[in-house]
Amino acid sequence: MPLLPATSVDFFLAGLESFMRRSGQGTHWGVTQLQLRGRPDQHFLTRAWEQIHAHHPMLGARLRRQWRGWKWVWQTPEKPPPAPAIHWHPWAEHPPAPATIQLRLLGHTETAHLTSPLWMDVFPCGHDDTHVILLTWRHALLDGTGINLLLEQLASGSCENGPPTPVSPKRESFASLYSKAKPLIDRLHAMTSAGCLSAWRRGMRQDGPPEYRLIEFSAAESQRATALLRSLCGDFMQMPFYAAIAARALRLLHTQRGWTSPQIHLQLPVQIRGRSRELIFGNHMGTLPLFLESSSLTTVDQSIAHLLDRYREAVRLKVAQSSEALMSLASHMPLGAFIPAVRLTNRGQICSLFHSHTGTFLPGHSAFAGAALQNICTIPSVCAPPGLGIFASDYAGRITITLAWREKAVTREELDSLERQIRMDMTGSEEHPLQAAS
CATH class of the missing domain: 3.30.559.10 (Chloramphenicol acetyltransferase-like domain)
Structure with missing residues (x-):
């Protein structure tokens, strides 16, 4: 085969x-x-x-x-x-x-x-x-x-082209991989010492079924959100806007529960494979670990500025390459031992939150198989920990945020509060639940 x-x-x-x-x-x-x-x-x-x-x-x-x-x-x-x-x-x-x-x-x-x-x-x-x-x-x-x-x-309808010939990953020695991974290993140890919580903690149920909620923004709300995004991040940097809003939502959850998590550990998706229209299967995105100070997430403006600072620092320190090297080292261990090893060194956690911005679905398409398109969104399942995921996408200028969680990881009242804050943050509202709870 x-x-x-x-x-x-x-x-x-x-x-x-x-x-x-x-x-x-x-x-x-x-x-x-x-x-x-x-x-x-x-x-x-x-x-x-x-x-x-x-x-x-x-x-x-x-x-x-x-x-x-x-x-x-x-x-x-x-x-x-x-x-x-x-x-x-x-x-x-x-x-x-x-x-x-x-x-x-x-x-x-x-x-x-x-x-x-x-x-x-x-x-x-x-x-x-x-x-x-x-x-x-x-x-x-x-x-x-x-x-x-x-x-x-x-x-x-043009699906007759198969995938291109895949390129094998470059082989590197253990010494070279460890040298690249060392900055991230040190950062992960520092994060573990500081403490990093998600929506799940020890003693909470893990095997609940997946649940979700769609936060759909009208065309007018989406326009306000896009204008706010461009004013804070420019025309080409969308991910920091959505990541900062997701981090603030998790901080609100911690505040309402009375939990103390000095840092929030986000895994931002980054492209690791060459782009090709036919290269559909297999995973395209690696991760860029970012470590945010919870105390720097008080307002949307402050959160985005803090996240951009950490993003620039991560790029300067080549954290994405360190993450890829660390994963390459980890891939030599038994598959079933990988996540338990991550949790063992991270106080039972994997990361604070699953988050991504899928981007714009089907740009330039107003129809699908001859029927007019109204909206598109994705609903992923998430595991516990972290127990919560916040995913953003848009179609034809309309934004949709998907909240995904495992049953019992988040209550309905907490979800209502998260949705209120996300809507306020996205549209530039003056009143924020997080500020009221602080």
Whole structure:
């Protein structure tokens, strides 16, 4: 069977899923939701769906360790697996209920386990010709960047090109990798000494089912948020804006619980693979660890300035390269021991919060399979710890924030408070729950 090189982040996500399985949290899935006005063209969508599966053997790949060099590789089948049939549901008055999406996040349909890393449902609903597509995907095999590339190919219908020839990661000696990883190792030790909490702490339940809440901003609210983003971060730096708002939300949660966490540890996604329209599967993004002082997150302006300072410091110290080197070193340990080792050295935590900004879905597309697009967002599952994730995306100028958590990690009252602050922070409101709680 053909072997394809795996990246260090493939190992990280495989280790994370191994931890989730062992702690009763299931497998690691995400759901991308498309809201359409009109019925998608069934023939067009089915043909594109089948072409994707026919030309991408990674959809049948399995991650395994190669004896020679003890490297992780993707073992792909000689023949790509057949595409699972798109499930066209009967008409219903309401869109798919949260319980349906929760089932997909657990890797289930209404009657069975998902046996394919990609699954598509189409739900006609309401009396205005609305259709909702749920695209369920296995996070061990692709990330938010890959999903956007997948949607672009499905929307265009041109899915006959297979992936480019993958480039094997450069081999480095242990001494070289350790030298690169040492600054981050020292920083992680300092962080552990200072203390770093998430939404989960020892004694809290881990095996609750995944839950989520969508915070959808109107076109007018999104315009205000975009104007605020540009005034604080410029035209090209969106991630610091969303990351600062996510960090402030977690600090509010700590404040309301009476918890003391001197620092907040964020893992910001950074591109580690060369960009290619056909390079869909396998994970594109590595992580840039940032360590924020909770005391510097009092206002949105202060939080963004602090995060930008830490970001520039991390770039100067080559923390992204240190993170990649540390993951390369860690990939030599047994898969099931990786996350327990991280938690052992980090007081039971992995990081403070899962966060990402997926960016703009389907730029330049106003329709999908012949139906007018209304909105797109992604709903990932998260594990505990950290127990909470805050994910941002937008389509056609409309912003959506997804709160994802494990049951019992966050209460409904806490979620209401988090949503209020996020809405205020995003739109430049004067009154902040965090300032009132401080």
